[in-house]
Amino acid sequence: MRAPRPYALLAEITYRCPLHCPYCSNPVAASTCETPRRRPQADGYSNGELTTEEWKRVICEAAALGVLQIGFSGGEPLARRDLAELIRAAREAKLYTNLITSGIGLDDDRVRALRDAGLDSIQLSFQSDESTLADEIAGARAHARKLDAAAKIRAVGIPLSLNFVIHRRNIDRLSQMIELAETLGAERVELANVQFYGWAFRNRAALLPTREQVDRARKVATAAKTRLAGKIDIFYVLPDYYETRPKPCLNGWGQRYLTVNPTGDVLPCPTASSAIPDLICENVRERELDWIWRESESFNRFRGTEWMPEPCRSCPQKEIDFGGCRCQAALLTGNAADTDPVCEFSPNRAVVDAALREINSSGNNARDWTYRVNPSGLTI
Amino acid sequence: MRATTISDLIRPSLTKGVRLQIDCATGKSVLLYPEGIVELNETAQEILSRCDGRTLGEIVCELAEEYEADSNALAADVRDTLSDLQRRKLIEFK
Numbered sequence: 001m002r003a004p005r006p007y008a009l010l011a012e013i014t015y016r017c018p019l020h021c022p023y024c025s026n027p028v029a030a031s032t033c034e035t036p037r038r039r040p041q042a043d044g045y046s047n048g049e050l051t052t053e054e055w056k057r058v059i060c061e062a063a064a065l066g067v068l069q070i071g072f073s074g075g076e077p078l079a080r081r082d083l084a085e086l087i088r089a090a091r092e093a094k095l096y097t098n099l100i101t102s103g104i105g106l107d108d109d110r111v112r113a114l115r116d117a118g119l120d121s122i123q124l125s126f127q128s129d130e131s132t133l134a135d136e137i138a139g140a141r142a143h144a145r146k147l148d149a150a151a152k153i154r155a156v157g158i159p160l161s162l163n164f165v166i167h168r169r170n171i172d173r174l175s176q177m178i179e180l181a182e183t184l185g186a187e188r189v190e191l192a193n194v195q196f197y198g199w200a201f202r203n204r205a206a207l208l209p210t211r212e213q214v215d216r217a218r219k220v221a222t223a224a225k226t227r228l229a230g231k232i233d234i235f236y237v238l239p240d241y242y243e244t245r246p247k248p249c250l251n252g253w254g255q256r257y258l259t260v261n262p263t264g265d266v267l268p269c270p271t272a273s274s275a276i277p278d279l280i281c282e283n284v285r286e287r288e289l290d291w292i293w294r295e296s297e298s299f300n301r302f303r304g305t306e307w308m309p310e311p312c313r314s315c316p317q318k319e320i321d322f323g324g325c326r327c328q329a330a331l332l333t334g335n336a337a338d339t340d341p342v343c344e345f346s347p348n349r350a351v352v353d354a355a356l357r358e359i360n361s362s363g364n365n366a367r368d369w370t371y372r373v374n375p376s377g378l379t380i
Numbered sequence: 381m382r383a384t385t386i387s388d389l390i391r392p393s394l395t396k397g398v399r400l401q402i403d404c405a406t407g408k409s410v411l412l413y414p415e416g417i418v419e420l421n422e423t424a425q426e427i428l429s430r431c432d433g434r435t436l437g438e439i440v441c442e443l444a445e446e447y448e449a450d451s452n453a454l455a456a457d458v459r460d461t462l463s464d465l466q467r468r469k470l471i472e473f474k
Contacts, residue, residue: 068417121414159397
């Protein structure tokens with residue numbers, strides 16, 4: 001089918017990160033996909049990461065393709081010393097620039113450099129509203145530094161969103177997290193129930209909330225939305241395992257979004273390379289972005305509705321939820337072309353129900369999780 | 381705020397973090413904000429390009445003159461558009 005124009009590029013400029021959150025969506029085996037291209041770079045990114053000049057070319061190619069927004073993410077994007085330079089390049093290409101960060105490494109000089117480069121908005125992640133739990137989740141002493149980062153961001157006047165990933169260990173503190181967003185003067189807060197990819201999939205038994213918790217949290221989020229209307233925008237992302245219809249993932253594969261990972265692989269979604277092992281990832285070092293977006297097998301594989309099996313194919317919702325998430329189908333059934341098992345009509349819904357049953361019958365005893373580790377060979 | 385109750389003296393402006401820009405792919409104006417894009421129709425585009433400190437009354441006068449339109453009818457349209465954008469936190473009234 002003919003490719004639409006993309007609207008947003010997620011630039012995962014590094015997988016390096018000082019935090020170890022057990023729900024990280026980065027590939028668990030990030031190092032394996034980097035190995036073949038690992039070679040020393042002139043500007044010091046000896047781990048195979050794209051160089052400054054390569055990222056600038058990607059940014060220009062994305063803008064030419066119709067992209068209007070860029071999110072700088074990771075890993076921790078502040079781990080790249082050229083971040084401000086890349087933001088400046090994105091602004092020159094007229095892109096709306098968003099930084100998605102843990103805030104670790106954001107000192108006075110850097111926050112001013114980001115502002116001067118024209119950064120439009122910062123999304124600052126928090127693990128919880130108070131430091132003991134937050135630091136335990138992050139696997140690092142990070143909370144106090146995040147509070148400090150928020151103050152610095154406010155001081156230079158960059159619009160601030162707070163991002164919380166919600167899971168079993170912090171979901172009961174939703175209202176306190178919203179209060180923190182108010183206290184810190186955020187314009188926007190995103191409360192996203194963890195989605196199970198990457199490390200989160202591995203740690204699902206420790207992260208999936210109970211039905212009781214989910215019901216309570218929904219009420220808290222709804223009440224806060226009403227109370228703060230016109231003051232703070234609150235986005236509450238539902239825990240999709242508890243839904244009966246799948247999320248409209250990416251607004252359809254290869255329709256609006258593309259991701260470029262640290263080593264230049266171009267993906268329809270950041271988790272696609274690890275969740276769908278047989279997906280052939282094209283790389284910006286070998287192909288132009290325009291060709292990859294329009295012509296590559298990876299972007300065309302699930303574009304439109306032709307690929308759909310039943311029950312999606314004859315479903316009136318097929319242009320609304322697009323069959324759900326390809327990565328989730330691959331992770332839960334082994335076949336990326338299956339209907340998302342979250343859907344009540346999926347022949348594989350039983351795998352989701354089994355996960356829910358396990359959590360809801362075992363009480364609220366949190367299990368241990370495995371902390372995220374940096375890909376081998378990468379140092380902060 | 382109900383559209384009809386918006387005063388002529390308010391000065392609409394883009395909310396912090398919202399940018400008005402031409403989308404090169406379509407030639408149309410868009411509002412860009414964190415994780416969001418709104419395509420503007422011609423009316424909204426004409427109004428927003430004037431939200432630079434001018435009052436609502438001034439904006440209506442200018443548009444009425446430029447389009448040789450009845451300013452009462454036009455004022456209602458402008459109020460509706462502005463109140464919709466304000467509800468979505470894309471503009472604010474000062």
